[in-house]
Amino acid sequence: MKIRVFEARDTDAVIALWQRSFPEYADPAKPQRDPRVSIANKLATQPELFLVGEVGARVIGTIMAGYDGHRGWLYSLAVAEEMRGKGFGRALVHHAEAELARLGCPKVNLQVLAAKAGVQAFYAKLGYHADEVVSLGKRLQRA
Template sequence: MNIRIFDERDTDAVLALWSEAFPEYAAPGKPQRDPRLSIRNKMAMQPELFFVGVLGERVIGTVLTGYDGHRGWLYSLAVAADQRGNGYGRALVEHAERALASIGCPKLNLQIMANKPETRAFYAKLGYHMDEVVSLGKRLPA
């Protein structure tokens, strides 16, 4: 798998991958989970930290990262269902970690949905653990 920065020509492939990996994007009561808006927003902020994994000509993985000068964040790690178990998720996370470390990021945070124990187990194998914090959120008006 080759990992490179997202190109807008990857949009349809990424949308297809995300619809498979994140079925919650289709939840009608969650308009904030608009993957097209997520791509547009990422392209406006640190687009160099949006990575795709490509096998041949096929986009099989994604990872978005961000850095605010204090903490880094990892978002939208996805690997095509038929390619899981081959180390591609690990490779994408490690690529994201190196990219953030290279710009001085001291710590990487991520959030996962509580109802995904397999996702938590995946990250635990990569050295991530639960911080003793409570995550709060508030939706801002559009």
């Protein structure tokens, strides 16, 4: 797998992958999960941390990272279902971690839905563990 920075030509392939990997991205009742908005927002902020993995000419994985000067975050790790279990997800995470470390990032966080035990197990194998915190959120309405 080749890992590289997202390019505009990847948009349709990334959206299709996300809609298969994250069913809420295909749910019109959740406009906050519109993949086109997510892509546009990421391209406006640290686009060099929006990575895709490709095999041949096919995008088979994605990961987005961010660093605010205090802590790094990982988002939207997705690997095509038929390509899972081959180390591609691990490679994407390690690549994103290396990019964050290069920026001086001392700690990486991520969030996983509580119901996704398999995803939690995947990250545990990579050294991630639950922090003793409560994650709070507030949706800001768009004007």
